[in-house]
Amino acid sequence: MGAMSIWHWAIVIVVVLVLFGGRGKLSSIMGDAAKGIRAFKDGMKEDDKAKDEPVGTITRTEDKEKN
Template sequence: MGSFSIWHWLIVLLIVALVFGTKRLRSIGSDLGSAVKGFKEGMKDADSPAGTTPGDAERRELPRSNTIDVDAKEKSRSDDYR
């Protein structure tokens, strides 16, 4: 009662294939595979030394017009009573 047999899984697989269709299931599988591949590449880039990834050069060439330079100040107790 606790685990499913192979026949249960085959029936579930058949119902899923009938509901979604094999074409959609194939596209979902390929999307999932490309997402896993991208994740692995991202983890590989994070482990490599700084400045050696090809994406770093592209990031440095982006325009900096959207950057705002701000000096943060701590709020003192006397500022609360003004």
């Protein structure tokens, strides 16, 4: 009773196949979620780069507009 029977293993295998099986709806949703997380991380990196740039610096385009 304490050990998992063959029926428990069968149910676990079916659930795993449904969740992570090939071309399933859930596997594509997980792929989309991974893309969203990756895009979020890239966006955070861009924000860090913008914070590293000193405030009040004049870029070449701003310099040309002032002349």
